[in-house]
Amino acid sequence: MEIAIIAHDGKKAEMVQFLNQHNEILHKKGINLISTGTTGEKVIKAGFSVHALMSGPLGGDAQIAARVAEGKCNMVLFFRDPLDRHPHEPDILMLMRLCDVHNVPLATNPASADLLVKAL
Numbered sequence: 001m002e003i004a005i006i007a008h009d010g011k012k013a014e015m016v017q018f019l020n021q022h023n024e025i026l027h028k029k030g031i032n033l034i035s036t037g038t039t040g041e042k043v044i045k046a047g048f049s050v051h052a053l054m055s056g057p058l059g060g061d062a063q064i065a066a067r068v069a070e071g072k073c074n075m076v077l078f079f080r081d082p083l084d085r086h087p088h089e090p091d092i093l094m095l096m097r098l099c100d101v102h103n104v105p106l107a108t109n110p111a112s113a114d115l116l117v118k119a120l
Contacts, residue, residue: 003076004078057088
C-alpha cells in the first residue's frame with residue numbers, strides 16, 4: 001500500500017510527530033511512503049524511509065495527484081495550513097479533487113489522519 005504524506009511548512013513538525021506516533025502500524029502493514037520534497041526531507045531526517053518527489057510548489061503536489069489518478073497511491077495525508085497563502089493552491093485543489101474522483105481517502109489534519117491510519 002502506498003500512502004502520500006504532504007505537510008505545509010507550518011505543519012511539517014506535526015507530520016513527523018504523527019508518523020512517530022503511528023510508526024508501529026505503518027511498519028507492521030508494510031506501508032510505502034511517498035511525499036513532496038521538503039516534507040520528505042524532514043521525514044527522512046526523522047528516520048523514516050520515504051520516496052520524496054518534487055517540492056509542492058515545484059510540482060510535487062501534481063506528481064502525487066498523477067499517482068492518485070493512475071491508481072498507484074492508496075491514501076493521502078495532507079496536513080494543510082488553512083491560515084496561510086499557498087502559491088500552488090491550484091495544484092492542491094487538483095490533488096483533492098482527484099482524491100474525490102478516484103475515491104482515495106484524504107486526511108487534511110491529524111485527527112482525520114489518525115482515524116484513517118488506525119483503520120488500516
